[in-house]
Structures are given as C-alpha cells and as structure tokens.
Amino acid sequence: MHLPDGFLGSGTSSSLIAVAAAVGVAALSKIRKSFFAKQKKPVLATPEGITIGGGETAQLTKYGREKIFKMATVGAFVFSAQMINFPVANGTSGHLLGGVLAGILLGPLEAMLVLSSVLVVQSLFFADGGLVALGANIFNMGVIGAIGGYYLYRIIKKYFKQVFLAAFFAAWISVVLASAAASVELAISGTIPLNTVLPAMTKVHLLIGIGEGIITVLVLGGLKYKEKRDE
C-alpha cells in the first residue's frame, strides 16, 4: 500500500508530511519520559561553601533499554515481513503492514515510530513508496494503521476478552482503514473519484487484511504474548 510520488497532489502530500512529522515528534517526546529515570548528580561541596556539580541527569532505565531493543527487533521483523507478498484473489498480492502487531508488542506511539522508520528506509534505499508521498504513507500505515489499529484492538478486546481474537480483527480492519485513508487522499488530490476508488480499494484490502490478521496472531503466539495486567 505504498503510495508512489505523483498519485497525490502537492497540497495533500505536504500537509500529510506536516501531520506525520508532528505525530512523530509528539510520540518521541511522550515516550521519552517512560524511558528515563532522573538521577541526582553527585555534589562536591567544600568547607568554604563552594559547591560543584549537582542537578539532575536522565539515565536510561532498564525498561527503556529493553524497549529500544524490542523496537529494533520488531522493526526488523516488520521490514522483512513486508517483503513477502502473498497472493490473494485474481493476480493481486498483499503483504503485512504490521501496525497492530507492533502496537500490541510495543505500544501505539513506539509502533508509529517503528513503522515510520521502516517506511523511511523503504523509500530512501529501496524506492518503495515515494519521497514526497512519505508523509502520506506514514500517516496511512503509522498513524491510522499502528496508532488507530492499536486502539481498535483495545476496544475489541474490551468486549471479547480474547487477546488473539481481538488482535486478528483489529489487524484485519486496520488494513482496510489504511486503504480507505489512501483512497480519500487520492480522491482529495483529484486523482480519481472517491466512489470509484474506495469500493475497489476496500474490496482488495478486505482480502489482504485476513492475511494481516493471521500473521499478527501467529507472531503473537510465537512470542507467547500475554497481556500485562497493569496496562
């Protein structure tokens, strides 16, 4: 679902670059707090009353260190899994987006940052997804797919109490939502009318989403994922 350059108008692309950047910066500053613990710097005081040093430094916590490692491995997985296109009906293929998977494993904001990193590398090194369209792709897959998909998972889980079931449906729907967002962007840009592109995109991604759901559940199962009580 990587939009190339040229599909979107310059207004749409540039506003989505701004949105993507804003969400990225907000996510970074939000997660920073949980990654660090403030530590008092040692103070050197002389009998004459002169003090040297003092103040506070931020130290990466054990939680932060582990989280960064997890983010890197999940990022690597999402990238590799996105390479694997699986065939769906009549000559079409799809691949994992990984938003909900990353969201469940890492938390929504961390997932958005990981997905954005994957999309940046795919664009810069692999020419997969346009350069100007990067903002739109981050918005569709990182903001809608990961953050939106994660909260969808929370809502579904509230009613069904089943982690894997909720993950499956949230992953499935997140793909359809991301494709709908892409359709709306295409329509706003005047590339194609919404009533033509939305049904076509939704139909294909309803199929691709099933694959997304299956892979998401398989990976969560493989990692023996369990929901923490305090979350």
Place this chain on the structure above:
Amino acid sequence: MNRRYTFLSLISLIIAGVFSLFASSFPDGLEKVAGEKGFIIKALEYPLDAVMPNYSFSGVNNEYLATALAGITGTTIIFLLVFFVTRGLLIKK
C-alpha cells in the same frame, strides 16, 4: 523475554534472506486498483537513485542473490537505525 525478541530478529533475517525469494510478484492491492482504474500512469519515477530499487541489490547479477542481499541489508539497516537513532534522540537533552 529478550531471548524471544533476539530470536525474532534472527527469524527476520531468514525471512528477508530466504523467504523473500518466494514472494509473490503480483501487483499489490493499490497497484492493482491503480492499474484497473487507470491512474497508475500518474506514478512518477523515484526522484533519487536508490541503492536497492525493487528490493534487488544493484550491481549483483544473480537475481536471487541480489534479492537476498537487499533483504538482509534492509533488515540490518532498520535494526541499527531504530536502535541507535531512538537511543540518540531520546538521550539528547
């Protein structure tokens, strides 16, 4: 806990290096729709010279080797990028 994630990153390398050779080459959902509805002609060439266009390492003649190499390189780049950049961005200040 971290052992499972270490395992996940090894799996990622295998997926990118081996499974990627068997990936479907059908157009993806968006490309298919773009083709059917006729707006695929609007797609522009990528403005920069990417090192690994179409997930194939340029300069490597063997098609499979080029894909495997691109996959492994990409996976490694992502891991290092997320690990060090997140660390760097968060630690600053």
